[in-house]
Amino acid sequence: MDIKATVLQILSDLTGNDVSGAMDDNLFDSGLLDSMGSVQLLLQLQSDLGINVPVSEFERSEWDTPNKIIAKAESLA
Amino acid sequence: MLTFEPYGNPTYFALLGVALLPLMIGILYGKRSRLYETLISIFFLVLTFGGPKWTQGVALIIYILYEVALTWGYAVYRKQHNSGPVFFMTVILSILPLTIVKVTPAVANGQSSLIGFLGVSYLSFRAVQTIMETRDGTLKDYQVMTFLQFMLFFPTISSGPIDRYRRFEADYRSVPDRDKYLGMIQKGVRYIFVGFLYKFILAYYFGTILMPKLQIMAMNSRGGFMDLSWPVVGYMYCYSADLFFDFAGYSLFAVGTSYLMGIETPMNFNQPWRSPNIKDFWNRWHITLSFWFRDFIYMRLVFWFMKHRVFKKPTTTANVTYIINMLVMGFWHGVTWYYITYGLFHGVALVINDAWLRYKKKHRQSIPHNGFTQVFAIFLTANMVCFSFLIFSGLLDKLWFH
Secondary structure: OOHHHHHHHHHHHHHOOOOOOOOOOOOOOOOOOOHHHHHHHHHHHHHHHOOOOOHHHOOHHHOOOHHHHHHHHHHHO | OOOOOOOOOHHHHHHHHHHHHHHHHHHHOOOOOHHHHHHHHHHHHHHHHOHHHHHHHHHHHHHHHHHHHHHHHHHHHHHHOOOHHHHHHHHHHHHHHHHHHHHHHHHOOOOOOOOOOOOHHHHHHHHHHHHHHHHHOOOOOOOHHHHHHHHHOHHHOOOOOOOOHHHHHHHHHOOOOHHHHHHHHHHHHHHHHHHHHHHHHHHHHHHHHHHHHHHHHHHHOOOOHHHOOHHHHHHHHHHHHHHHHHHHHHHHHHHHHHHHOOOOOOOOOOOHHHOOOHHHHOOOOOHHHHHHHHHHHHHHHHHHHHHOOOOOOHHHHHHHHHHHHHHHHHHHHOOOHHHHHHHHHHHHHHHHHHHHHHHHHHOOOOOOOOHHHHHHHHHHHHHHHHHHHHHHHOHHHHHHHO
């Protein structure tokens, strides 16, 4: 399964925006993601990709752009 | 015997300067002396908890032994097993001393508990996160000695900032290179001097000179609607200014001193009065506390609620968790009606804030966004916050019930 496409799909469902044009934009600064959104993202990663991320692994600065999230998902898959 | 409030007077700072000098020269030459660091930690802990306050010192020692036993025991247990109930029991046991300290005054006519000491609430946060990260498996290499240094790191022991075990350990195990460390010294010294301005000039003026006068005026102006009067409004702003400058000043001392010791303790305040909404305010005010609540209560509760599908809609989950999160924060401040109301107030404020942000996102075209709305948002947020601090101050309790 293509991790990149899945993550982008999850992000667009979560934020209601297509983020594929702004892969290095900070999702927290722009208000597209917050703590609630982060948890939903972790749960989606678990159900769609089988990636298990404990909450304490979620260091915001490592998950704040689409590119970083894809890299994280790929490293944990 | 000498005894001090941490960062309380010039002598404390003079002693700090003398004690830190050898350590700083060491780091400049790429060396950390564990022995020396431990000795000055003990020295400053004795200054804070010794002499007439020796009972607090004894309470601290017993408390630390208790938390070491729990965290160490749990780390050993977690290598083999991972049961939910054992985890919950360990967390409950680790906050038991704090709970006793917080509940005792409410049930014993304001008497404080014998097991309390300055900093017990802040140390509990560090112990609980250590246990939680051990359970998650993100903290694999628990060391008793590192845990002790982390808990007893004297610059932040009394009131934070609340560091994280793994972040602290990474700094503590390494020595910053000379260029980086020179930058840290520069920052550290600047923080300490801004701290002087905040704590000894501004907080002194607002808190020690102005506030008692306003309080007397407010008490003498009772009788109107809910005993409110202009002096109460004045007190509200004055108390808010004092709270900010006093705590931000203390935090600057703690962070500055940490930097001089080569430890990048996280900042506690980031221009909170320019927040355009309450959500942003909590990203800027008492940051290490609010992030602790975010990471170890809010996100975990949301995760659990959503995984078990407790509520149908994500917004309901978020709202219920906001209220729980802020109520817990209220109780943590102390078991009085005004602390709990303060927590509830902020919980409700966050719920309303989120609803507004959702509405704004949907109606992006029709809602104006310009310089004026921005200034208005900042003004409204600052005043809501000041009002919440009036509740927090306990003045209303004095006005209404004394």
